[in-house]
Amino acid sequence: MVDKLKEEFLKVAELIRIDFSDQEIDENISSMKQVFNWVESIANIEVSNNDFSRCSVWDDEIVKMQGGKLRKDLVDDNNCMDSILSNAPNAEHGYFKVPKVLKS
Numbered sequence: 001m002v003d004k005l006k007e008e009f010l011k012v013a014e015l016i017r018i019d020f021s022d023q024e025i026d027e028n029i030s031s032m033k034q035v036f037n038w039v040e041s042i043a044n045i046e047v048s049n050n051d052f053s054r055c056s057v058w059d060d061e062i063v064k065m066q067g068g069k070l071r072k073d074l075v076d077d078n079n080c081m082d083s084i085l086s087n088a089p090n091a092e093h094g095y096f097k098v099p100k101v102l103k104s
Contacts (some may be wrong), residue, residue: 005029 013020020028037043081094090097 002029002033064072 006025009025009029009032013025061104085094085096088096
């Protein structure tokens with residue numbers, strides 16, 4: 001696994017044009033191994049007996065702490081395009097107009 005990690009790390013370092021010392025390479029590979037081991041340990045957690053259909057936010061105790069009031073979850077576009085575009089230095093047809101950065 002270490003050889004594959006080192007190979008991939010060096011490939012990415014070359015693509016992003018960053019030179020690493022041998023010590024930095026070893027330190028980064030060590031960190032990557034820790035992350036992969038952590039992810040692997042999470043993947044091994046037994047969760048089949050848990051009911052994830054309920055979110056703890058909706059627990060009775062939480063609702064009581066909030067005074068028993070929950071806001072209505074309504075979709076609203078706020079119709080604020082004009083006010084947002086009024087802050088733009090340049091706008092056209094309902095969009096921000098930006099300078100061209102790519103040459104043809």
